[in-house]
Amino acid sequence: MRLWLRALKFVTFVAIIGLAFWLADIHKLVAAISRSSFTAIAVALGMSIIAVGLNAVKWRFVIPAIGFVELFKVLLIGQFYSFFFLGQASGEAAKIYLISRGPGNVSSATVSIFADRLTSFIGLLAVSVFGFAMSASQYPPNLRRIALTALALLVGVLAALRHDAFFFHVERVASWIAGTTPRYSAAFARTMRRAIQQWHLSVSNLWRIAAGLLIGALVHIINVQIFMILAYGMGIHIDFFDWCWIAGLTSVAGLIPITIGQMTSGGALVALLHLHDVSLVDAVALSALVLAVNGMLALIGSVLEWHRLQYQTFPPADRIEAK
Numbered sequence: 001m002r003l004w005l006r007a008l009k010f011v012t013f014v015a016i017i018g019l020a021f022w023l024a025d026i027h028k029l030v031a032a033i034s035r036s037s038f039t040a041i042a043v044a045l046g047m048s049i050i051a052v053g054l055n056a057v058k059w060r061f062v063i064p065a066i067g068f069v070e071l072f073k074v075l076l077i078g079q080f081y082s083f084f085f086l087g088q089a090s091g092e093a094a095k096i097y098l099i100s101r102g103p104g105n106v107s108s109a110t111v112s113i114f115a116d117r118l119t120s121f122i123g124l125l126a127v128s129v130f131g132f133a134m135s136a137s138q139y140p141p142n143l144r145r146i147a148l149t150a151l152a153l154l155v156g157v158l159a160a161l162r163h164d165a166f167f168f169h170v171e172r173v174a175s176w177i178a179g180t181t182p183r184y185s186a187a188f189a190r191t192m193r194r195a196i197q198q199w200h201l202s203v204s205n206l207w208r209i210a211a212g213l214l215i216g217a218l219v220h221i222i223n224v225q226i227f228m229i230l231a232y233g234m235g236i237h238i239d240f241f242d243w244c245w246i247a248g249l250t251s252v253a254g255l256i257p258i259t260i261g262q263m264t265s266g267g268a269l270v271a272l273l274h275l276h277d278v279s280l281v282d283a284v285a286l287s288a289l290v291l292a293v294n295g296m297l298a299l300i301g302s303v304l305e306w307h308r309l310q311y312q313t314f315p316p317a318d319r320i321e322a323k
Contacts (some may be wrong), residue, residue, distance in 0.1 A: 095147030123216020131244025
């Protein structure tokens with residue numbers, strides 16, 4: 001199965017790149033890429049690393065038992081797996097493994113990642129909706145409605161899942177499961193209780209939630225700046241507010257969990273740039289530059305993963321246990 005997915009990823013990648021090169025003259029594409037300077041690419045990579053650092057700070061709000069440096073490394077290694085293997089799913093699985101290697105901690109790690117990603121999505125969508133509101137460009141109204149609906153839905157989910165009634169009912173379910181049969185259901189009930197403990201730790205403090213949402217929005221603004229820096233170096237001039245929703249929708253398109261997230265993200269960027277009358281060659285070239293920056297970030301993660309496998313630098317993850 002894994003071999004089949006890797007083959008699918010490779011074939012999809014070659015097909016999309018081949019189609020892009022066939023539609024856009026390769027010489028023009030190389031010329032468009034070469035218009036962006038090495039300085040712009042280096043600055044974009046540096047800002048990407050800053051964004052990873054901010055994500056580590058935000059993630060620590062939901063798992064304060066693990067230090068910033070460890071979470072920073074885990075995020076970079078997750079980037080390596082998500083870029084070179086099976087997409088977003090493999091990156092998330094790697095993060096869960098790295099912070100849950102102690103017995104019985106997988107549920108806590110999974111819940112902490114869910115809580116962290118939820119605040120990230122809300123921050124991303126908030127900036128995107130703000131961009132739609134302030135944009136003077138013509139865009140399909142359905143895009144704005146979808147973003148606004150998704151934002152309202154996620155805020156509603158966050159509010160519902162931190163309500164006392166949610167914890168009460170889940171605890172009742174866990175108690176009922178624990179009393180059915182003593183062997184398997186008791187273990188499942190313990191897993192549920194551990195997950196609920198981690199979730200309660202993650203969302204009980206409103207100040208931490210607010211800080212997480214603000215950092216999630218800030219990270220998206222940094223990603224917007226990365227797009228703008230790379231685009232400006234190629235002579236593509238688009239307003240900041242337009243980039244807010246372009247980068248947001250591009251990021252959402254890249255969330256396809258298996259195999260082709262990077263490709264769908266690049267394809268979405270090309271399509272959205274077409275709405276601003278950017279030529280196909282320039283749009284594909286910018287997409288390639290964004291992919292290259294993400295690839296360099298993944299290469300840094302690959303070095304960290306190699307070092308971890310060689311020297312086992314990460315301490316046991318039993319410190320993640322909710323206190």
